[in-house]
Amino acid sequence: MLGDIRTYIVHSIMNWVITINVYYCFTVTSSSAVSAHLVASVIVAVVEGRGLARGEVGMASIDLKNPEVVLSQFADNTTYAKVITKLKILTPLEIIMSNTACDTGNTTKLFSLITENFKNVTFTTVQRKYFNETKGLEYIEQLCTSEFGTVLMEVQSKYYCLAAAAALLKYVEFIQNSVYAPKSLKVRFQGSEQTAMIDSSSAQNLELLTNNRDSRNGHTLFGVLNYTKTPGGSRRLRSNILEPLVDAETINTRLDCVQELLQDEELFFSLQAVISRFLDTEQLLSILVQFPKQDTVKAAESKITNLIYLKHTLELVDPLKTALKSCKTHLLKAYYSSLEDKRFGIILEKIKTVINDDTRYTKGCLNMRTQKCYAVRPNINEFLDIARRTYTEIVDDIAGMITQLGEKYNLPLKLSFSSARGFFIQMNAECAVLPNGQLPSEFTKITKMKNAYSFTSADLIKMNERSQESLREIYHMTYLIVCKLLSEIYEHIHCLYKLSDTVSMLDMLLSFAHACTLSDYVRPEFTDTLAIKQGWHPILEKISVEKPISNNTYITEGSNFIIITGPNMSGKSTYLKQIALCQIMAQIGSYVPAEYSSFRIAEQIFTRIGMDDDIETNSSTFMKEMKEITYIIQNANDKSLIIIDELGRGTSTEEGIGICYSVCEYLLTLKAFTLFATHFLELCHIDALYPNVENNHFEVQHVRNSAGNKEKITYTYILSKGHTEEKNYGLKAAEVSSLPPSIILDAKEITTHIARQILQKQRTTPETLRQRAVYHLATRLVQTARNSQLDPESLRIFLKGLKKKYEADCPVSGQAQTEDGQ
Numbered sequence: 001m002l003g004d005i006r007t008y009i010v011h012s013i014m015n016w017v018i019t020i021n022v023y024y025c026f027t028v029t030s031s032s033a034v035s036a037h038l039v040a041s042v043i044v045a046v047v048e049g050r051g052l053a054r055g056e057v058g059m060a061s062i063d064l065k066n067p068e069v070v071l072s073q074f075a076d077n078t079t080y081a082k083v084i085t086k087l088k089i090l091t092p093l094e095i096i097m098s099n100t101a102c103d104t105g106n107t108t109k110l111f112s113l114i115t116e117n118f119k120n121v122t123f124t125t126v127q128r129k130y131f132n133e134t135k136g137l138e139y140i141e142q143l144c145t146s147e148f149g150t151v152l153m154e155v156q157s158k159y160y161c162l163a164a165a166a167a168l169l170k171y172v173e174f175i176q177n178s179v180y181a182p183k184s185l186k187v188r189f190q191g192s193e194q195t196a197m198i199d200s201s202s203a204q205n206l207e208l209l210t211n212n213r214d215s216r217n218g219h220t221l222f223g224v225l226n227y228t229k230t231p232g233g234s235r236r237l238r239s240n241i242l243e244p245l246v247d248a249e250t251i252n253t254r255l256d257c258v259q260e261l262l263q264d265e266e267l268f269f270s271l272q273a274v275i276s277r278f279l280d281t282e283q284l285l286s287i288l289v290q291f292p293k294q295d296t297v298k299a300a301e302s303k304i305t306n307l308i309y310l311k312h313t314l315e316l317v318d319p320l321k322t323a324l325k326s327c328k329t330h331l332l333k334a335y336y337s338s339l340e341d342k343r344f345g346i347i348l349e350k351i352k353t354v355i356n357d358d359t360r361y362t363k364g365c366l367n368m369r370t371q372k373c374y375a376v377r378p379n380i381n382e383f384l385d386i387a388r389r390t391y392t393e394i395v396d397d398i399a400g401m402i403t404q405l406g407e408k409y410n411l412p413l414k415l416s417f418s419s420a421r422g423f424f425i426q427m428n429a430e431c432a433v434l435p436n437g438q439l440p441s442e443f444t445k446i447t448k449m450k451n452a453y454s455f456t457s458a459d460l461i462k463m464n465e466r467s468q469e470s471l472r473e474i475y476h477m478t479y480l481i482v483c484k485l486l487s488e489i490y491e492h493i494h495c496l497y498k499l500s501d502t503v504s505m506l507d508m509l510l511s512f513a514h515a516c517t518l519s520d521y522v523r524p525e526f527t528d529t530l531a532i533k534q535g536w537h538p539i540l541e542k543i544s545v546e547k548p549i550s551n552n553t554y555i556t557e558g559s560n561f562i563i564i565t566g567p568n569m570s571g572k573s574t575y576l577k578q579i580a581l582c583q584i585m586a587q588i589g590s591y592v593p594a595e596y597s598s599f600r601i602a603e604q605i606f607t608r609i610g611m612d613d614d615i616e617t618n619s620s621t622f623m624k625e626m627k628e629i630t631y632i633i634q635n636a637n638d639k640s641l642i643i644i645d646e647l648g649r650g651t652s653t654e655e656g657i658g659i660c661y662s663v664c665e666y667l668l669t670l671k672a673f674t675l676f677a678t679h680f681l682e683l684c685h686i687d688a689l690y691p692n693v694e695n696n697h698f699e700v701q702h703v704r705n706s707a708g709n710k711e712k713i714t715y716t717y718i719l720s721k722g723h724t725e726e727k728n729y730g731l732k733a734a735e736v737s738s739l740p741p742s743i744i745l746d747a748k749e750i751t752t753h754i755a756r757q758i759l760q761k762q763r764t765t766p767e768t769l770r771q772r773a774v775y776h777l778a779t780r781l782v783q784t785a786r787n788s789q790l791d792p793e794s795l796r797i798f799l800k801g802l803k804k805k806y807e808a809d810c811p812v813s814g815q816a817q818t819e820d821g822q
């Protein structure tokens with residue numbers, strides 16, 4: 001009987017309510033809402049060792065939307081680059097540190113650096129006593145689910161991350177006004193060695209998540225790859241882009257999946273259809289594992305909502321299994337088996353004993369309100385059934401009243417609902433003829449939006465209150481039933497961790513496959529060589545109408561330092577970024593924009609790009625350059641990929657060349673793969689001293705106009721061997737710009753004059769003549785040595801000796817000068 005009434009009410013409300021203000025109390029699942037998912041919700045506690053242990057840092061973080069505690073502990077250098085990078089990746093909402101880190105007059109360097117780098121993040125200090133490793137261990141023993149219990153072995157003697165965990169969990173329970181249920185959290189220890197490190201300024205330079213032009217648009221690597229359907233999927237993609245994998249086997253396992261998804265269209269579409277119906281499973285878990293300290297109506301309503309979400313989520317397990325049933329690759333099969341966990345079925349069965357079969361997650365606040373109101377099966381609580389009958393009658397009365405009012409005033413009135421106003425009346429202004437152009441005085445709180453009037457009446461306000469009152473009763477009684485139900489299913493709930501992991505991973509892999517279908521990407525291989533055949537820039541492809549010009553890349557251990565030259569606007573920066581982006585794409589398990597590609601796994605990716613001043617840290621262009629290059633020098637190793645796009649441009653030419661030269665020489669001592677773009681053509685000659693240096697340049701074409709008197713540059717964006725032969729290309733680029741012709745003419749004259757003066761001076765000084773002779777001799781010797789049958793080691797020793805001699809004879813400022821003064 002009650003079931004019938006309920007069905008009747010649901011239908012009648014649906015018929016009467018025309019306008020429903022859509023309000024998702026849970027995060028919506030469309031990809032357009034991605035930015036909303038990226039809103040900061042992570043709290044991090046950081047603590048540093050004291051005395052001899054200074055530099056040893058412990059971190060613990062938790063995402064308020066995901067019940068997973070991530071612990072890490074590592075030794076950092078004096079610039080605290082690792083801490084800052086890790087924090088930037090986490091994009092925290094709040095950072096917690098010990099009050100002893102900022103004792104008056106005794107602020108630690110780590111504290112100053114964090115506050116300097118995270119000016120917009122809430123910063124909280126708590127007493128040092130809360131950073132207590134014993135308490136931390138207790139917390140983890142108590143809260144970590146048995147499935148992730150092995151973490152205890154990993155962190156047992158890692159005092160700093162345990163101390164950070166203690167402060168973090170205490171603090172989060174305090175601010176959330178709730179406690180975590182025993183054995184309910186996933187706790188993970190994250191060693192820094194499992195992922196490649198990309199520092200935050202490189203992430204910015206490469207436009208991984210945001211671009212320098214507009215933080216909202218999707219012209220970023222994230223934008224290129226993000227076709228995820230769930231908030232968890234987009235979060236996973238984001239974190240993978242910032243921290244790509246370094247284990248070729250894991251990457252290949254992912255690539256196998258992407259390949260299968262691309263080859264099996266049916267699998268792709270059926271999987272995507274199921275995945276897109278999932279809600280934010282991590283957030284759901286996060287709420288389910290917390291017990292509110294106080295029972296408020298809001299808390300009650302939220303628990304009921306989440307139980308409905310839980311039912312919705314569990315009902316998707318079977319369709320997901322069906323979609324995965326015939327898959328072939330290892331990872332997809334593993335996900336299929338993880339779904340065979342019996343606990344999904346057990347929880348769902350238990351839920352169904354209390355919750356109506358047809359109760360489900362629906363969009364729209366009134367729909368959800370109705371679902372919550374009638375969620376519990378009839379005959380479980382007699383008083384609940386009576387309260388729901390009362391509610392039904394009130395809603396019926398409200399609907400009847402609106403019909404009567406419409407007839408009374410002969411107006412096309414409609415009943416509407418919003419979470420803020422409750423029930424209210426709406427009327428299309430165009431369909432109504434108002435006496436004296438005014439609404440009857442009975443109507444109050446009138447607002448007009450476009451062509452629709454919204455208003456209420458004193459009676460409707462009273463009825464709204466009554467409906468709210470009876471709803472509160474219903475929620476309260478439902479809440480008690482739901483709590484009892486949840487207490488029965490708690491022991492099984494941790495299978496949801498597996499599910500959320502499966503869903504977010506599948507979502508990300510589907511997203512990679514989706515991106516591939518829109519452009520011809522290729523599956524990367526992992527070898528000792530970075531070889532890209534006809535690769536292109538994925539973000540440029542998204543922005544431009546025409547497909548970008550593609551280029552080859554070939555870097556090996558024997559030829560690991562590539563100097564790139566070419567006029568302004570010829571495509572150097574684009575090419576450098578394209579290589580780093582392809583490397584990241586490959587290391588997260590995505591296909592890459594190329595005809596063929598092979599990568600050497602990079603443990604770190606460094607970039608130095610751009611000429612902007614950093615207003616935030618009050619650094620000049622030059623200082624910013626120096627800071628970035630220092631960071632690279634301090635942290636790079638043989639497995640790094642280093643991209644340097646112009647260096648030493650913020651100071652005088654001679655000093656700039658000097659800096660570039662010495663930086664190159666340092667980097668040449670590493671086996672890192674380095675790409676170095678420069679306008680200092682003097683640098684190109686370094687290949688004479690180092691056999692592992694290679695010169696490449698971007699070609700341009702000169703086209704004369706029909707009268708044959710004016711030359712125009714055409715950019716080919718094609719990379720060729722050797723260094724550029726172009727001269728005065730700055731002036732040529734300026735000609736294309738809107739700089740007035742008179743200024744350009746002046747500039748040309750001055751340039752010619754200065755060049756002539758320099759040449760004159762160089763030709764005449766005995767020192768220059770000597771240097772030139774040494775240079776030519778050195779070049780010839782190198783060539784002879786290369787042509788000889790010397791084995792690589794002897795050749796290296798020979799060249800090193802030669803270099804020393806050359807340096808002694810020929811100081812840096814005069815090093816690479818050739819006859820025409822270049």
Ligand SMILES: Nc1ncnc2c1ncn2[C@@H]1O[C@H](COP(=O)(O)OP(=O)(O)OP(=O)(O)O)[C@@H](O)[C@H]1O
Pocket residue numbers: 547548549550566567568569570571572573574575717
């Ligand atoms: N491969 C390409 N295909 C098509 N267009 C390209 C390509 N490379 C670059 N471009 C276009 O040329 C513009 C300039 O390229 P880029 O900034 O890479 O030049 P650059 O050589 O680094 O210039 P500068 O030396 O002045 O910094 C880009 O904004 C892009 O629109």
